[in-house]
Amino acid sequence: MSAVSREEPHNVVTGTTTGHVLQTAEIHGDVHLHTASPRCTPRQLPGTARHFTGRERQLAALSTHLEQAEASPGPVAISTVEGMAGIGKSALAIHWARQNADRFPDGQLYVNLRGFAPAAAMQPGEALWGFLHALGAPHDTPFLDLEAQAALYRSMLAGRRMLIVLDNARDSDQVRHLLPGSGACYVIVTSRQRLTGLVVQAGARSIRMDNLQTHECAALLGALAGTDRVATEPGAAAELVELCARMPLALTILGARLADRPDLPLHVLARRLREARLDTMDSGETDVNISTVFSWSYQALSPAAATLFRLLSLHPGPDFSEAVATSIAAGKADRLLDELAHVHLLEERPGDRYGFHDLTRLYARDRADDHPPASRNAAILRMLDHYLHTCVAADGHLGSPWEPFTLEPPQAGTRPETFADAGQAAAWFAAEHAVLVTLVEDPVSSSSHTWRLARSLVTHLDRHGHWRDFVSTQRAGLAAAHQVADANSQAYAHRLLARALCRRNELDEARDHLGRALELFGDDITGQAHTNYALGYLDVCAGDTSRALDRTTRALTLARASGAEVWEAKALNNIGWCLIEAGRHAEALDYSKQALTLFRNLDADPDGLAHTLGCLGSAYLGAGDPEQALASYLEALHIREQHRNFYTQATTLRHVAAVHRATGNDEAEQAALGQALLILERLGHAEGPALRAQLARLI
Incomplete structure (x- = not known):
């Protein structure tokens, strides 16, 4: 075994790998030969966690x-x-x-x-x-x-x-x-x-690595604080797990605190955690302090990424797109989001979206206080303007029948999204659904944004059968409209809340709101027309066909006086619907055909057109013409598919099934009901189980 030659042009280290180690090095031209040392078998692993759980x-x-x-x-x-x-x-x-x-x-x-x-x-x-x-x-x-x-x-x-x-x-x-x-x-x-x-x-x-599973968290907490103690207060233990966002370090800190305080009830610690989550997770030691541990990642960020991290905590969640982050940052955000995701201060979510872990959001929100109030407020306004302007643009692609409202230009730096067609718009609503509902219900949102967002959400929520969100957003929108909007906008808010309540069959309260809308619309003939139309719809839902006809005829007279052809067409069709409910199918056909002609000429309300075709189908079926009924229903279904009106697709398919049942086509009836069931189950709609039971009886 030889040393390295002096003539070699570069620094070289060689050695043996069996028995002994021999080192040589050329340093400043001199070769130093070290004596051999015994081969070692290192065992450097630190001790494992005593209460390691799951994984x-x-x-x-x-x-x-x-x-x-x-x-x-x-x-x-x-x-x-x-x-x-x-x-x-x-x-x-x-x-x-x-x-x-x-x-x-x-x-x-x-x-x-x-x-x-x-x-x-x-x-x-x-x-x-x-x-x-x-x-x-x-x-x-x-x-x-x-x-x-x-x-x-x-x-x-x-x-x-x-x-x-x-x-x-x-x-x-x-x-x-x-x-x-x-x-x-x-x-x-x-x-x-x-x-x-x-x-x-x-x-x-x-x-x-992701969060522990709920049962793993319970096992970890029990191992640290005592299984009997956790079993005695299962509700409080479950709350501690969720408040810790199923993070092992947070649970370990709380478990240690409980172990040190055997007299401390779990529900008391849970209350303290609700009131001051990150402070309660301060163990007093740097390496096991949640805020301190997060700060090490935060301090490694570039200044721009740290700023965005703080501002993103102002977003209500549960997640957001790069486009929203760009508006919040008032500039390009893609590289900054990558930086935050790389160090796991943000999580990448499906659909090219991002979100916070619950505890990193709390940490970021604390850091947001480092911003001057004016800077925070400007970021919030950009975020709200982003959603409002994008929501209005998306709603415009869905063929919404609702009257437009005044929309101020967005804040400087805001980059609202645009859409090529109804498919893109519907996909955006689906992705942002939870965020939009949260924004409308969030008291942090400005009232002027709230009532406009609530109004822009109506078509999306109604078409997808999101009745609970429909009601809650319109309640929030009404409260906001009474704070900042004019009487006409307040009347509209009452009217839309009544529509949502009708969907949930809460007819008495809906009637109260429509009565208030009539008062607020005052001399606005168009507003009076569509409110009377809505009252007629409510009367049909309540089973009072005679009163419904009176209301809807009044709506027709007002619509014609105002020149509002859309509401004239709607009123004509609703008169047809009332007549169908009264069993007067031949008369219903006449009114619905008049409505159909108006809707085709207007080419402005696909929902109204589809609804009219559906009423025609029912009138034809009642009049003994299943062939024409099926043709009308199928055209209505096609329009609703084009505009991604999922809930009414399911309703129309059930009407199609009724035609097949009337003609004795059992196989086609079951197929139509099966398609309707798939839609309702995809929506998670409450009508799904009943339809599944109906289908099971037929098979």
Whole structure:
């Protein structure tokens, strides 16, 4: 075995891998030869968490990655364990390593790289020196540069079967020099950052850490505080789990607090947690303090990403799109969102959306107080303007029959979305449904935004059968309209709330609101027309056909006087509907045909046209003409499919089934009812179970 020649042009480190280690290095032209040192078998793993719970899927994934690497020898096997602060990455890696230590007879190396800690992140060279000494390199080994250290490290690992745990890495660059050169070792890297570089360049396999399952949380809390104690207060225990957002670190802190205070009832701790969630999770020790642990990730952000992180906490949730983030930021947000997602301060959600973990949202909201009130308020207004202007644009594509309202220009920096067609608009409503409902019901929203948003949501909510949200948003819209809007807009709000209440068969309250709308509309003939039309609809729902005819005839007279042809067509068709309910099908046909002619000429209200065709179908069927009835229903169905009016698609399909039943076509009847059931179940509609029972009786 020989030393390196003086004439070699570069720094070289060589060594043996069996029995002894021999090092040489060329430093300033002089070769220093070190004596051999005994080969060591390091056992550096820290102790595992005493109450480690669950994580079967992630533990199995670590084992699978290793087994797949063993089955196909090649480059060193690397698994990355990624996730937000406090989610249990290190605990998982160490627990698995302890369980599988005997699979690595040449030892285990471990280092905390301090990638996200108040102290400076560990430099790769510092970690390498620690590993080299653990592997048997003498402590008086001369200084080597980073590449030379890495070369010696790889040499000393060659032929060894070892586990290497690189904990809390900041990024791929920090660990690249710590990777073995052979396939006999297994490396586990944990990080709050996505280690895409290791995946691309070193073939690493990623494991994503998420919240514990509810039963795992209960087991962890019981292990820490006592299972009997948790069993005594199951409701409070469940609340603690949810308030901790099923995060292991938060649960561990609370469990330890309960263990220290055996006299502290769980419901008392739950109340404290509701009142001051992050403060209650302060253990008094830096490494196990939720806010402090989050701060290490936050402080590593670029200034622009940190600003966006704070401002996004003002969004009501549950998630948001890049387009909304762009308006909140008043500028491009794609790279900033990527930065936040890479360190798991934001979660990527399906449909190209983003969201906060519950506790990171609380932390971000606390940090938002660092902004001057004017800056926060401007961001909120941009967000509200984004949703309002986009909602109005989307509603315009759905063929909404409601009268437009005045809309001021959006705040500077707002980037409302636009749509090419009704399909895109309907998809946007579906994606933003929960956000829009929350915004309308959120007291933080300005009243001027609230009543306009509520009004713009009517078509979407009505078509999809979201009756509960329909009522709640219109209640909020009415309250907001009475604060800031004129009498006409207030009347409209009463009218729309009455429509929503009718959908839930709350007819008495609906009648009260329509009466108030009549008063507020005053001399507005068009408003009087469509309110009388609505009262006629309500009377039909209540089974008072005679009164419904009187109301709807009044609506027709007012609509013709005002020149509002849409409401004239609606009134004509509703007279036809009233006559159908009274069994006067031939007369109903005449009125509905007049309405159909008006709607076709107007080409402005697809819902009204489809409803008229549906009434014609019922009139034809009642008059003994099933062929014409089916043709009318199918045309109505086609229009409702085009405009993605899902709930009324199901209703029309049930009418189609009625035609098939009347003609004795059992197979076609069952097919139509089956399609209607699929729609109702996809909507999660309350009418689904009854229709399923009806269909079961036919099969």
